[in-house]
Amino acid sequence: MACRITELVLDCRDPELLAGFWCEVLGFVVLGREGDDIEIGPREGADGLQLTLVLSRTQEPKNGKLPLHFDLNSTDRDQDAELERLLAAGARFADVGQSGQESWYVLADPEGNEFCLLRARVS
Template sequence: MACRISELVLDCRDPQRLAEFWCEVLGFVVLGTEDDGSIEIGPPEGAGGLQPTLVLSPTADPKAGKLPLHIDVNATDRDQEAELRRLLALGARPADVGQTGEESWHCLADPEGNEFCLLRTRLD
């Protein structure tokens, strides 16, 4: 028997703001909140499925450099350029992590500067 990823935890200064951003990006909903201010978001059908949830955990520690792990996303109902425009309108911004400009993906940052990539392939 193998393991699977059930949750991704992201430390952040403003869990509410990032929950709103990532819910819009991923089509997620808030699944719960904890006394420490953490907010768990996930697919509307809830936790436990094949798609991991995202736990936004409050911290006062500043982000130090490029994240060692980042999220990749794919559009599901539009092409990459239309999805890029949507993500930028939601508050994402271009991020430079040393790419050459020849990549097939766009490197972006969420409102707190956490890098993520918008890949070219559209997923159904």
């Protein structure tokens, strides 16, 4: 077997703010804290099979579009209803040069990190 990705680390200025946002968006919980860093993941915990997200404090400003972003799919509602939920949670629309004809929405979290809400619903 080769290596697996077990966690993604997102540098941010306010780990508490982003932990709250991403926990609400993904249905995650706080799994642990180490210094200023916060690890969030599925309620079942970090079993090594599902990715966790580590929000790591940095003072470096975000510069430009992220070279890596999350693609999200709703699990229990259509895209428009999920868009409303994400906007109410603190997401905002982001412009990364899309044409406006895409089947997905480009959004940003409270610190401006881009992510996409895709159309398909997944279980």
